[in-house]
Amino acid sequence: MVTLTRAHVQLPPNQIALKCPLCEEQFHLHYTEDEWHRVNTMIQSAQKALREDHKTRHKNDAVEMKWNPLRP
Numbered sequence: 001m002v003t004l005t006r007a008h009v010q011l012p013p014n015q016i017a018l019k020c021p022l023c024e025e026q027f028h029l030h031y032t033e034d035e036w037h038r039v040n041t042m043i044q045s046a047q048k049a050l051r052e053d054h055k056t057r058h059k060n061d062a063v064e065m066k067w068n069p070l071r072p
């Protein structure tokens with residue numbers, strides 16, 4: 001049986017939960033209202049940044065994103 005139920009814990013708006021692609025570390029991607037249309041690209045960029053950050057074992061809370069808004 002497959003069920004799909006609404007989660008009771010909701011993330012605040014403009015935040016997306018992301019997991020490091022290489023370990024179980026969890027991150028939240030925050031973005032501003034005017035960036036919502038770039039979310040898919042931001043997620044890709046964030047995952048790239050998390051892979052990079054994984055090499056240093058996520059020692060910092062904030063992960064630097066090499067975000068290039070001009071790239072399609």
Ligand SMILES: [Zn+2]
Pocket residue numbers: 020021022023024025050053054058
């Ligand atoms: Zn990791």
